[in-house]
Amino acid sequence: MASVFFTLILLYTTAISSSGVSGVPQLEPLNVTVLRGSEARFNVSLSEAWYSMSWMLKTVLILTINSDTGVSEHNPRFSVNNYSSADINCWEFIIRDVWRNDSGDVSCAVQEKPTQTAQLSVQESGTVRIVGGNMTVAQGHQAIIRCEASGWFPKPTVSWVLDGVVVDQNSYNSSSEALDGLYNSISLLTVRGVNSVQVKCLASVSALTTALSSSIYLVVEPPDWTVLIAVVCSIGGFALLVLLILGIVFCCKRRKEAKSSYQKEMGRTRSQIQRSGGAVEQRQGKDNPAYVIDGQTSVTHSEFNDSGYIQTNYTKYLEIPDLVKRNQAANGHASAYNTLGGTGVRKHRHVTIV
Secondary structure (H helix, E strand, O other): OHHHHHHHHHHHHHHHHHOOOOOOOEEEOOEEEEEOOOOEEEEEEEOOOOOEEEEEEOOEEEEEEEOOOEEOOOEOOEEEEEOOOOOOEEEEEEEOOOOHHHOEEEEEEEOOOOOEEEEEEEEEOOEEEEOOOOEEEEOOOEEEEEEEEEEEEOOOEEEEEEOOEEOOHHHEEEEEEEEOOEEEEEEEEEEEOOOOEEEEEEEEOOOOOOOEEEEEEEEEEOOOHHHHHHHHHHHHHHHHHHHHHHHHHHHHHHHHHHHHHHHHHHHHHHHHHHHOHHHHHHOOOOOEOOOOOOOOOOOOOOEEOOOOOEEOOOOOEOOOHHHHHHHHHHHOOOOOOOEEOOOEEEOOOEOOOO
């Protein structure tokens, strides 16, 4: 690693020398972003001779290098490497086990030359996990998958991958909050169950070369028709029971109404009968004193007719012209008169049952 870095430095300084730039120190890189606990490296190069070089982190002097005596300060977290050659002077400054507080300016001053400054940014990598592990969802239903990224700085970038295909950002929602200087992020992905897939949640910051990830399997099961049939049967049975109860109530109501109507009608009939009782009795059969059977002039005394009534032979002569007319008008019967001896009318009385 050091040899590769030194080779890059030599190539860079050679390019500076060939372009005619000299006298002014060149500090590279100007922006360094690393993860907490790792190393940060800076290098300075110049083509002219020098005798004193100083390195500072923010405003604190870290170490001083003398061209004759070497490094004057010794700290296990800070060190330098000399990669100078006959044509160029090149020194590397290393900061080990960087902290969040190390973020800021990194400066190099060479004698009376202008001070060169670079920026150091320290990030923190937290954890990422999909809550709940593997999931099972019925075919056609939706599953909401929750991913949590905790303890990051700065706010992490959260993304999703389904069976190797990156999910569009519009298909999930992410939110973050800061706690004690670190960010916690939550992302929710909604997946419709079509086929069983591998679901992966990734979280990263710029200092990470490879994003951290957590993955689960979303298992899609075919629909359970047994449950559906049971639900339909339950609903159908309940509906049938309700209809049966309503039918019974309706029939009882109709029967009660019919009975009540019949009782009312019977009451009205009894009332009418009671009110018209006298008239009915008047319409019953009465004796017709003026009726005589055709061709019969006498009747044997104490002779019974078919109805069981005694027929009596009257010999008394009565003159009843008004009675005959009244009986004819009331009963509509024919009357016959026989004149006996020219002295009057002999009447034979019969009982007529109507």
